Amino acid sequence: MLTEYDIVIAGGGMVGASLACALSDTNLRIALVEAISPDSEYQPSYDERGLALSLSSKRIFQALKVWHQVEANANPIKRVHVSDRGHFGKVRMNAASMGLEALGYVVIARELGTVLMSRLRNTGNVDLLCPAQVTSVRQQPDNISLSLSLPQSTQELSCKLLVVADGARSGIREQLNIKTEITDYNQTAIVCNVTSQIAHADTAYERFTEAGPLALLPLKQNRSVVVFTVPTEEAEHYLQVDNDYFLEEIQKRFGRRLGKLAKVSSRHSYPMMQLLAHKQVEGRAVLLGNSAHTIHPNGAQGFNLCLRDVAGLAEHLVQDNGLANDPGDKHLLESYLNSRLEDQQRVSRLSHGMTRWFYNNQLTRAATRNVAMTLVDLVPPAKDSLMRRGMGIWGKQPGLVRGLEL
Numbered sequence: 527m528l529t530e531y532d533i534v535i536a537g538g539g540m541v542g543a544s545l546a547c548a549l550s551d552t553n554l555r556i557a558l559v560e561a562i563s564p565d566s567e568y569q570p571s572y573d574e575r576g577l578a579l580s581l582s583s584k585r586i587f588q589a590l591k592v593w594h595q596v597e598a599n600a601n602p603i604k605r606v607h608v609s610d611r612g613h614f615g616k617v618r619m620n621a622a623s624m625g626l627e628a629l630g631y632v633v634i635a636r637e638l639g640t641v642l643m644s645r646l647r648n649t650g651n652v653d654l655l656c657p658a659q660v661t662s663v664r665q666q667p668d669n670i671s672l673s674l675s676l677p678q679s680t681q682e683l684s685c686k687l688l689v690v691a692d693g694a695r696s697g698i699r700e701q702l703n704i705k706t707e708i709t710d711y712n713q714t715a716i717v718c719n720v721t722s723q724i725a726h727a728d729t730a731y732e733r734f735t736e737a738g739p740l741a742l743l744p745l746k747q748n749r750s751v752v753v754f755t756v757p758t759e760e761a762e763h764y765l766q767v768d769n770d771y772f773l774e775e776i777q778k779r780f781g782r783r784l785g786k787l788a789k790v791s792s793r794h795s796y797p798m799m800q801l802l803a804h805k806q807v808e809g810r811a812v813l814l815g816n817s818a819h820t821i822h823p824n825g826a827q828g829f830n831l832c833l834r835d836v837a838g839l840a841e842h843l844v845q846d847n848g849l850a851n852d853p854g855d856k857h858l859l860e861s862y863l864n865s866r867l868e869d870q871q872r873v874s875r876l877s878h879g880m881t882r883w884f885y886n887n888q889l890t891r892a893a894t895r896n897v898a899m900t901l902v903d904l905v906p907p908a909k910d911s912l913m914r915r916g917m918g919i920w921g922k923q924p925g926l927v928r929g930l931e932l
């Protein structure tokens with residue numbers, strides 16, 4: 527039996543589920559298709575990773591009416607401290623200096639998933655098909671048809687618009703024959719949580735070391751998320767060593783700002799790459815999230831950027847659908863993409879630049895970098911501009927980021 531929808535979102539990870547939340551309570555008929563149950567330990571989007579959410583993400587989640595639940599599990603970031611190991615450069619940022627309560631918030635991805643999924647279970651216009659995998663996609667002029675594989679059966683769907691939110695290794699992007707440009711950084715992030723002897727005081731630390739960036743993001747109960755980026759050939763070593771040795775290595779690079787680090791959780795690894803799709807719109811399909819652009823997590827910007835794309839697409843669909851009555855309309859999708867390209871390119875260039883800039887310990891490069899960091903720290907307009915970029919409130923942004931409603 528063929529079921530017809532206005533929109534099918536393929537992939538119910540953080541990005542696909544956020545778009546479904548944004549479009550709930552509209553008159554669009556939507557299917558959200560997710561391959562792996564949110565409660566499964568193999569769910570790749572909702573794992574134990576700590577995510578730093580920017581002010582733009584807070585405003586979007588407020589508009590989606592899920593912020594109060596997200597905030598209940600989140601720890602605010604009131605200060606950010608960026609340093610370069612073995613050098614003098616520092617950048618210190620403070621929410622109070624901008625009259626803000628926080629510069630961002632840290633949430634565990636699994637907890638964010640629980641909030642998004644429970645919001646979707648209470649909506650009338652979104653069918654959550656999970657576990658179900660999109661196995662094939664066929665474009666026609668007036669619609670797209672899809673085949674799904676379910677645990678005991680198969681299902682056929684058709685839709686006006688297919689949103690491809692199936693992650694960096696998107697199989698659907700491949701079926702649509704969209705090529706990508708991939709930069710393999712030969713770096714792997716090792717992620718875990720630790721407890722510190724001295725209270726973190728809602729401070730996020732980013733420390734650039736010769737081995738790669740080391741971030742500590744504040745969590746509740748004086749825990750911090752550690753994101754330790756190492757050359758890929760050393761990753762297995764850091765995953766295998768015992769907890770005491772691992773903590774010593776982190777401590778050596780991080781120093782004693784938070785006193786002794788203890789109680790390390792299980793460690794997980796993520797290979798680092800940049801992936802940019804050559805096209806984000808193909809016929810009636812639009813790529814969203816990591817399938818469109820995956821960036822290095824050094825500036826904690828990946829999901830925040832994706833969520834601004836979610837806001838931009840939702841605005842185009844809600845505002846324009848009344849006129850065109852076709853969510854897969856070519857002009858609507860082009861207009862959405864044009865509105866988002868500048869932000870996407872700016873953020874991906876910045877995160878790529880940081881991988882080159884902070885991994886080079888040549889004397890002249892290190893000296894220039896440290897002078898630049900000191901200037902940013904001491905010159906208020908430079909710091910203000912950096913903070914606004916980090917918070918996703920710089921340049922032309924979707925209405926939801928500016929406090930408007932859909």
Ligand SMILES: Cc1cc2nc3c(=O)[nH]c(=O)nc-3n(C[C@H](O)[C@H](O)[C@H](O)COP(=O)(O)OP(=O)(O)OC[C@H]3O[C@@H](n4cnc5c(N)ncnc54)[C@H](O)[C@@H]3O)c2cc1C
Pocket residue numbers: 536537538539540541542559560561562569570571572575576577578579658659660661691692693694697698715717753796814815816817823826827828829830831832
């Ligand atoms: C170590 C690390 C730390 C990070 N920290 C931050 C941070 O602090 N702040 C930030 O903003 N960003 C951060 N990011 C980036 C963030 O994790 C990504 O931007 C985000 O996960 C993208 O979500 P997504 O939904 O596009 O893709 P994914 O999370 O990969 O989700 C894709 C979903 O699609 C499903 N799927 C796949 N194929 C199919 C199919 N054929 N049919 C149906 N479903 C399918 C998968 O099961 C999955 O649930 C970090 C990333 C890493 C690796």
